[in-house]
Amino acid sequence: MPSEPETVVDVRGLTRRFGAFVAVNDVSFSVTRGEIFGYLGANGAGKSTTIRMLCGLLAPTDGRATVAGADIAREPGRVKRSIGYMSQKFSLYADLTVAENLDFYASAYALSGRLRAARMDEALELAGLADRRDALTRELPGGLRQRLALASALLHRPPVLFLDEPTAGVDPLARRAFWRVIRELARGGTTLFVTTHHLDEAELCHRVGMMVDGRLVALDTPAGLKATHVPGTMLSVGTGAGGEAGTRAVMAALAGMPGVHGWQPFGLRVHVRVDPELAGPGRLAARLAERGVATADVEATEAGLEDVFLALVRR
Amino acid sequence: MSDVLTSSPALEARGLVRRFGRTVAVSDLSLSIAPGELYGLVGPDGAGKTTALRLLVGLLTPDGGEARVAGAVSHAAGGALRASLGYMPQQYSLYGDLSIDENLRFFGDLFGLSSTNFRERVAHLLGITQLTRFRDRRADALSGGMYKKLALACALLHRPRALVLDEPTNGVDPVSRRELWELLYTLVDEGLAVLLATPYMDEAARCHRVGLLQGGRLIAEDAPAALVRAFEDLAYFVTAADRDAAEAALHDLPGVRALSPHGPGLRVIVAAADAEAFRRRFASADMRWHLEPTAPDFEDVFLMRSIDAE
Numbered sequence: 272m273p274s275e276p277e278t279v280v281d282v283r284g285l286t287r288r289f290g291a292f293v294a295v296n297d298v299s300f301s302v303t304r305g306e307i308f309g310y311l312g313a314n315g316a317g318k319s320t321t322i323r324m325l326c327g328l329l330a331p332t333d334g335r336a337t338v339a340g341a342d343i344a345r346e347p348g349r350v351k352r353s354i355g356y357m358s359q360k361f362s363l364y365a366d367l368t369v370a371e372n373l374d375f376y377a378s379a380y381a382l383s384g385r386l387r388a389a390r391m392d393e394a395l396e397l398a399g400l401a402d403r404r405d406a407l408t409r410e411l412p413g414g415l416r417q418r419l420a421l422a423s424a425l426l427h428r429p430p431v432l433f434l435d436e437p438t439a440g441v442d443p444l445a446r447r448a449f450w451r452v453i454r455e456l457a458r459g460g461t462t463l464f465v466t467t468h469h470l471d472e473a474e475l476c477h478r479v480g481m482m483v484d485g486r487l488v489a490l491d492t493p494a495g496l497k498a499t500h501v502p503g504t505m506l507s508v509g510t511g512a513g514g515e516a517g518t519r520a521v522m523a524a525l526a527g528m529p530g531v532h533g534w535q536p537f538g539l540r541v542h543v544r545v546d547p548e549l550a551g552p553g554r555l556a557a558r559l560a561e562r563g564v565a566t567a568d569v570e571a572t573e574a575g576l577e578d579v580f581l582a583l584v585r586r
Numbered sequence: 587m588s589d590v591l592t593s594s595p596a597l598e599a600r601g602l603v604r605r606f607g608r609t610v611a612v613s614d615l616s617l618s619i620a621p622g623e624l625y626g627l628v629g630p631d632g633a634g635k636t637t638a639l640r641l642l643v644g645l646l647t648p649d650g651g652e653a654r655v656a657g658a659v660s661h662a663a664g665g666a667l668r669a670s671l672g673y674m675p676q677q678y679s680l681y682g683d684l685s686i687d688e689n690l691r692f693f694g695d696l697f698g699l700s701s702t703n704f705r706e707r708v709a710h711l712l713g714i715t716q717l718t719r720f721r722d723r724r725a726d727a728l729s730g731g732m733y734k735k736l737a738l739a740c741a742l743l744h745r746p747r748a749l750v751l752d753e754p755t756n757g758v759d760p761v762s763r764r765e766l767w768e769l770l771y772t773l774v775d776e777g778l779a780v781l782l783a784t785p786y787m788d789e790a791a792r793c794h795r796v797g798l799l800q801g802g803r804l805i806a807e808d809a810p811a812a813l814v815r816a817f818e819d820l821a822y823f824v825t826a827a828d829r830d831a832a833e834a835a836l837h838d839l840p841g842v843r844a845l846s847p848h849g850p851g852l853r854v855i856v857a858a859a860d861a862e863a864f865r866r867r868f869a870s871a872d873m874r875w876h877l878e879p880t881a882p883d884f885e886d887v888f889l890m891r892s893i894d895a896e
Contacts, residue, residue, distance in 0.1 A: 313759040314730035412632030440676070440756040442630045442785050443885055444892055447846055454830075468759050474849050494850060509881065514811045515624075515771075515792050535764075538791035538884055539811055570881065573849050577760055584761050 276303035279431055279462040280325065284334035287320050294320040296485035297334065304430075307453065307463045309473040311576075312482030313584050318466045321482075322433050325464070327351050339430050355424035355432040363420055365409035369400050372408055373423060380427035394422035397452065414445025421452065425461075432456070434465045438472065450475055470577040479576065481583050488583055497574045500582050503532060504550040507572035509540040510564070517566070524562035535581060542578060594657065596621050596748040596779030601651030602641050611637040613802040614651070619779045621747065624770065626790040627783045629799035630892055635783040636676070638799065639752050642781065643673045656747045668697075672741035672749040676756065678734075682726035686717055686736055689725055690743065697744040704743075711739040714772050716765070731762020735769065742773070749773065751782040755789065767792065791884035798888065800895040813887045819843060820861050821882040824852040826875040839867050844889055851875075855886060 280302035287295040295317040302308045312318050323329040325338055327347030335342065341349035356362075363372050373391050382390055395401045398418040400411075408416060417437065424432060434453075438446045450472060457463055457477075465476065473479050474493050481489040481496070489496055510517025521541045525534050530546040549555050550571070559567045597619040604612040612634045619625045627635050640646040642653045644660035644667050653660040656670040680689050690711075694704040712718040715735040720728070725736060734754060741749065755763045767789065774780055782793075790796050791810045798806040806813060826832035832852055836845055841860025846853055856864045868877055 313761055314757075316759075412630070414631045436757060440753055440785055443787055443888060444630055450847075458830075468757065468763070470760060471848070475847050514809055515794065517811075518792070536792065538788040539814065540883075568881075575849055580760050581764075584759075 276306075278302070279304050279306075280308075280336070280338050280464065282325070282334070282336040285321065285324060285331055285336050286333035287317075287324060287329065288332045293485050295324070295331075298482075298485075298487045299334075300480055300487060300490055302462055302464060304462055305457050305460045306478065307457045307465060307476045309476030309479040310464060310466045310482065311470070311473055311479060311580060312466075316482040317485040318482055319435060322356075322435050322464070322466065325350075326354055326356055326433055352427070353429055353431060355427070355429040356435075357420050357424040357433070357437055358435040363408050363416060363423065365407075367408055368405050369395070369398075369408060369411070369419060370404040372419065373426065376423040376426050382426065390426050390428075394426055397425070398422040412445075414441055414448065417441055417445065417449060418452070421449070425456075429461075431462045431464065434463065436466055436468065438467060438469060446472065470575060470580060473576045481580065483584055489579075493576055496576065496579045501544060501574040501578045503544050504547060505572050505574045505578070506543045506545055506550065506555055506569050507537070507540045508543055508555070508559070508567050508569050510566050510568075513566060514539065517564075520564050521559065521567060524559050524564045528558060528562070533582075535578065537575075537577070542572065542574075544574070544578070595619055595654075596623075596656055597625075597642060597750070597781055598654040599638070599642060599651065600653075602638070602648050602653055603650035604637055604641055604646060605649050610802050612641060612648075615641075615799075615802070615804055616651075617797055617804065617807065619748070619781055621779050622774055622777045623795070624774045624780045624793045625782070626793035626796040627781065627799060628785075628787070628790045628796055628888060633799040634802040635799055636752055637802075639673075639750055639781070639783060643667075643671060643750050669744060670747045672744075672746040674737055674741050674749075674751045674754055676752045678737040680725040680733065680737060680740065683724060685724055686712075686721045686728075689736060689740060693740040693743050699744060707743055707745070708739075711742060714769060715739050729762070731758050731765060734758055734762070734766060738766075738769070742778075746778070748779040748781070751780065753783050753785060755784065755786060763789075787883075787885035787888050790888070796884075798891055800892060805895050806891055810884050810887075814882055814884055817882045817887050817890070818858055819882070819886070819890060820856045820858055821880050821886055822854040822856060822877055823848070823880040824854055824875050824877050826851050832873075832875050835871070835873065836868075839871075840864050844886075844893070853880070853886075855882075855890060 278301045283299050285295055285298045310318050324331050324343060325336060327343050327350035330344055338350050339353035343350050373394050377387050377391060395404055438449055453463060467473060478492055479496060480487050508521050518536055518541055522534060525531050530549040532544040534541050534543045556567050556569045595618040599615050599617050602612055602615040615638055629635055641648050642660060647661045655667050658666050660667060690708050717735060755766055770780060784790055796810050797804050824832055829847055833845060840863040841857040842854060843857055844855040
């Protein structure tokens with residue numbers, strides 16, 4: 272990131288009401304050039320409403336925001352020209368070919384002549400579809416369709432890109448490939464505003480904001496969020512061959528154990544937040560053994576953003 | 587589990603084949619799911635997961651082999667199948683203008699439930715889905731997680747023996763996702779057989795068994811813990827303040843098979859045969875990063891099996 276960060280998205284007291292319901296409630300933050308900004312929250316917390324306002328699609332009830340220098344309420348047209356937007360519902364025409372979809376977007380962004388041809392070639396390259404330009408979009412696997420949607424949203428080289436759950440339903444390999452592109456774009460100076468329910472992806476954001484019931488309740492780097500909201504020592508407990516039954520036995524044994532602040536299943540393991548006196552080697556395993564779980568292996572682990580999310584949303 | 591596994595399967599596929607034009611979407615697929623078993627189907631996009639589920643529930647006719655639900659051949663059973671099966675496709679449509687109660691009543695009528703049976707069933711399902719106090723709310727006004735729970739309740743009204751779910755937690759936030767999983771376990775404990783496709787590897791790891799589908803073929807099938815135990819590579823965690831620089835430097839070290847940002851650092855998968863050379867090079871390169879071995883997880887298994895199969 273540049274030494275003098277340039278503010279690209281600036282949000283002050285942004286509020287949106289629908290009747291008596293306050294969908295977005297007095298939200299303020301700013302995003303700098305080249306930053307990957309994660310915007311997290313439960314379904315209905317106000318994430319998409321915020322994005323719709325920042326894209327100039329929905330007028331705020333109160334507060335103000337600028338995106339790439341344009342005021343979202345007074346200059347929504349200028350906002351739309353300086354942003355790219357991609358949602359979970361890939362905005363592509365399934366019955367058109369790859370090239371036809373790009374052509375459609377190139378026209379929408381009024382690209383013409385040599386610039387248009389060059390941008391379309393670059394988009395095909397970015398999507399990894401240079402050799403499949405005549406393939407029907409609906410016949411592409413989900414991961415490639417998503418890369419094409421991203422390339423379409425970037426045709427006009429917007430300084431800011433909004434991604435609303437871009438990887439919902441995408442397999443882990445394709446998600447990794449997608450995030451390599453996202454990080455590359457950020458290194459090149461594009462500002463990215465991303466919502467996701469995959470908290471491993473949120474770990475790749477420079478900063479993360481957490482929305483709960485329309486309010487921005489936390490905003491920090493992933494490391495800062497963990498230090499503030501899930502302090503203490505995190506241990507990871509597995510039962511080897513025990514599988515899901517083993518995991519459930521561990522959770523049952525943890526109930527009411529002194530020094531244990533909370534636990535969550537993560538795949539085949541259980542994350543347990545403990546007081547320092549339980550953190551020493553063998554201590555938690557010994558306590559679990561007293562309660563009938565003899566085969567637990569315990570290792571130290573880092574708290575994840577999912578721990579932060581659960582702590583904030585379930586509070 | 588032992589008596590459960592010896593009873594007849596609730597869902598079964600034998601040598602299923604399905605082509606679309608020249609594409610073989612599902613190839614010689616066999617699997618069997620017992621009552622009280624939770625089975626996860628995972629695989630890259632386009633591997634054939636949705637086609638496999640649609641064959642199992644009888645929405646598609648196989649080009650070869652057969653699928654059975656509670657013993658009845660799926661594509662030939664018609665109404666008999668519907669009585670023993672609940673199915674939730676990716677896009678599940680409820681009536682947005684109708685309340686939770688009204689949606690349930692609609693599906694209750696559709697399945698011909700008697701009014702006593704219906705009342706009992708609704709009370710039970712609203713209880714376990716924790717939707718009781720929202721029963722007058724319109725479906726359109728429900729959050730994503732609540733909507734999915736209502737869809738699940740509708741699919742379960744008629745007490746099916748098997749439930750098939752196609753990526754039920756897409757677009758569902760992490761808290762609601764955990765609630766849905768607690769609900770699935772309640773249902774499985776009651777003896778329901780559940781088959782689900784998921785792109786979430788932490789969910790796959792919580793199934794009793796998983797099948798890994800690649801190019802329409804089942805390339806691995808076992809309990810997740812057993813697949814993790816059989817993992818042949820080594821997993822390391824690298825702590826690095828400058829993650830991008832570490833990623834670039836580690837990329838070319840011997841034996842590195844996969845490298846990805848993970849939390850605050852990097853997760854590195856190294857071929858066991860090259861582990862010694864990898865560690866030596868890591869130490870000698872005077873890297874300012876910290877390397878420690880870590881336990882492989884199910885996502886590592888998925889990634890490496892997918893890469894190996896390509």
